[in-house]
Amino acid sequence: MNQTTPVTPEEFFLLLRERFFQLLKEHDLLEQSVSLAARSLTPEEAIGITRRKDFPIISGKDVMVQAECAGALGQAFTDAPAVFHGTLGEVCRLDILSSSHDRGIFIASLNAVMKHLGLLECTVHCRNDGPELCAGDAAVWVRENWGCPKIGLIGYQPSLLERLGAEFPLRVADLNPDNIGKERYGHLVEDGGSDQVREDICAWADLVLCTGSTICNGTIVNFLPLGSKVVFYGTTLAGAAALMGLRQMCFADRYQ
Numbered sequence: 001m002n003q004t005t006p007v008t009p010e011e012f013f014l015l016l017r018e019r020f021f022q023l024l025k026e027h028d029l030l031e032q033s034v035s036l037a038a039r040s041l042t043p044e045e046a047i048g049i050t051r052r053k054d055f056p057i058i059s060g061k062d063v064m065v066q067a068e069c070a071g072a073l074g075q076a077f078t079d080a081p082a083v084f085h086g087t088l089g090e091v092c093r094l095d096i097l098s099s100s101h102d103r104g105i106f107i108a109s110l111n112a113v114m115k116h117l118g119l120l121e122c123t124v125h126c127r128n129d130g131p132e133l134c135a136g137d138a139a140v141w142v143r144e145n146w147g148c149p150k151i152g153l154i155g156y157q158p159s160l161l162e163r164l165g166a167e168f169p170l171r172v173a174d175l176n177p178d179n180i181g182k183e184r185y186g187h188l189v190e191d192g193g194s195d196q197v198r199e200d201i202c203a204w205a206d207l208v209l210c211t212g213s214t215i216c217n218g219t220i221v222n223f224l225p226l227g228s229k230v231v232f233y234g235t236t237l238a239g240a241a242a243l244m245g246l247r248q249m250c251f252a253d254r255y256q
Contacts, residue, residue: 009218019243067108074111074123077236078104078216110239122250135163137251152201155211171201212237
C-alpha cells in the first residue's frame with residue numbers, strides 16, 4: 001500500500017480482508033475447520049496488576065478481545081466487544097466495513113493466525129510492569145531513530161505519555177470525553193474527534209505515534225496519508241501492519 005495516498009475505510013478494509021483471505025488460501029487454512037474463540041478479557045486478564053490505574057482497559061472505556069487459533073493468541077483493543085466461535089472462512093465473511101463488533105473479532109483473529117503461522121510477534125498485550133518497561137523502550141527507540149522530535153501522541157496511553165512527554169515536546173489527543181480538556185502528566189489532552197485538532201497536531205509533529213486501535217474504530221485511514229511520519233503502536237495492529245506495510249512500534253513480547 002502507498003501510505004501517501006489517502007484511502008477510504010472501504011478501500012482499506014476490503015484490501016486487508018483480501019490479503020488475509022489470500023494468506024489463508026496460501027497456507028491451506030481457509031477450507032479447514034479451524035476453530036476460533038474470541039472473548040472479552042477482564043482488565044486483570046488483559047494487562048495484569050499495574051502501578052497506574054488510568055489505562056483505558058482498566059477504566060472500563062475499552063476492552064480487549066482475544067482470539068485463539070491452534071493455541072496461538074491474538075488480541076484487539078476495541079470499544080465494541082463481541083463473542084464469536086467459528087471457522088476462518090466465516091471470519092473472512094464478517095462485516096468488517098460497518099460492524100465494529102465484527103471488526104474487533106476479525107482483527108484479533110488475524111493476529112492469532114499470523115502468530116500461529118510464525119509470521120509475527122507481539123500479538124498479546126504486555127502485563128503488570130510491562131507497560132512501564134515498554135515506555136522506556138519506546139523512548140530509546142524514538143531517540144535512536146528520530147533524535148529529538150516533536151511527538152503527536154494519538155490515543156491516551158499513560159505510560160507512553162508520561163515517559164515520552166518528559167523527554168520530548170509532545171501533544172496528545174484522545175476520543176474519551178473523560179480525558180479531553182484535562183491535564184494528564186503535565187499535558188493537555190486535546191479532542192481527537194476534531195478534524196481540525198487532529199490535523200493541527202499532525203502538522204505540528206515530526207513524529208505521530210498513533211494507537212493501533214484506530215483500526216478497530218476505522219479512523220486509521222485518517223493517518224495513512226502521513227506516510228513515514230506516522231508509526232502505530234500497540235499489539236492490535238500487529239497483523240494488519242504486516243499485511244498492509246504499515247510501520248509499527250511494539251515491545252510486548254519482551255514483557256509477558
